[in-house]
Amino acid sequence: MAYWLFKSEPDEYSIDDLAAEPLGWGRWDGIRNYQARNFLRDRVTVGDGVLFYHSSCRQVGVAGIARVVREGYPDPAQFNPDSAYFDPKADSAAPRWYCVDIAFERKFQQLLPLADLRELPGLREMVLLNQGRLSIQPVTATEWGIITELRPA
DNA sequence: GCCAACGTTGGC
């Protein structure tokens, strides 16, 4: 079992949107970066913990926690010409892009701001603080512990 | 809106 940080622009899809999913889970699709794709396809597994991160918005930071409920499968959006995530080069015999499904676990009572994470010595090696642009990134058990203890349920 | 970091594309 592993831990991850998933980034989303809350205007597009926020932790509240995930919490409001009628079936209790949401598809994490639209990832169009190979490094992130490789994690989704090869490494993310059912039961993994997810830090739900809000990016490109007024308050950037970790908004809450989700859980992986379905491991990587081909992202249907790549084959849908009506989707913003359509990829004309995608081939159904060898899908290029993958997605996973995640379920809402809890929303932090207060978002944990990126600026606060930067202040914590235990998080200096965190991928978020060193490779800011990666949208799916691994989180160590230690980092997960520090962050979740800062925002206990 | 600016800008740094970094990923992708395409010519050679």
Next chain:
DNA sequence: GCCAACGTTGGC
């Protein structure tokens, strides 16, 4: 395979 040009991400 290299590298310049270009596009995107994302914090501030």
